[in-house]
Amino acid sequence: EGEPILESETIEKAIRLFRSKGGQGTVNINTNASLPQAIDPLAEAGLTSMRVSMNSVRKEYYLSYYRPKNYGLQEVFDSIARAKEQGIFVSLNYLYFPGINDSEDEFSWLCHWIQELKIDFIQLRNLNLDPELYLRTVPTENSPTMGLSNFKKRLSEQFPWLEFGYFNPYLG
Numbered sequence: 001e002g003e004p005i006l007e008s009e010t011i012e013k014a015i016r017l018f019r020s021k022g023g024q025g026t027v028n029i030n031t032n033a034s035l036p037q038a039i040d041p042l043a044e045a046g047l048t049s050m051r052v053s054m055n056s057v058r059k060e061y062y063l064s065y066y067r068p069k070n071y072g073l074q075e076v077f078d079s080i081a082r083a084k085e086q087g088i089f090v091s092l093n094y095l096y097f098p099g100i101n102d103s104e105d106e107f108s109w110l111c112h113w114i115q116e117l118k119i120d121f122i123q124l125r126n127l128n129l130d131p132e133l134y135l136r137t138v139p140t141e142n143s144p145t146m147g148l149s150n151f152k153k154r155l156s157e158q159f160p161w162l163e164f165g166y167f168n169p170y171l172g
Contacts, residue, residue, distance in 0.1 A: 008038035033079035034071035043086035091121035105143035
């Protein structure tokens with residue numbers, strides 16, 4: 001348990017060892033993507049996939065849920081950008097909460113970042129927590145909502161390359 005990117009030097013060594021012994025296939029890291037400077041060495045070692053967990057692409061929502069220490073949402077976006085520059089497959093472990101993630105405001109910002117960063121894949125997850133606590137924690141949402149089916153349909157129409165799934169895909 002814990003955040004693997006905090007052990008990036010150890011993970012880099014493990015990836016290098018795996019690849020040096022003929023290791024094939026997908027090497028993935030599930031991360032909060034808080035350390036952009038860790039991405040290049042991992043990519044150079046042979047990392048091929050990165051899954052980033054987030055509840056929102058909007059700063060005030062992200063910060064109110066994650067309450068990060070020593071990083072913010074910009075570092076997450078910077079890590080994703082570095083990963084994409086290195087040819088890493090990037091998926092979002094997108095923690096979905098009805099009425100928040102399917103709002104027009106969130107959708108607009110999510111579309112911006114999918115286009116900007118060329119996100120490859122979205123794994124939609126239910127944000128399983130006390131809904132009343134969450135709604136007291138995040139800012140009040142005043143934007144119209146669209147529901148999960150329309151959310152996925154509109155993303156698929158706007159980004160034909162974007163895939164959805166529940167597991168990290170095998171990349172060959």
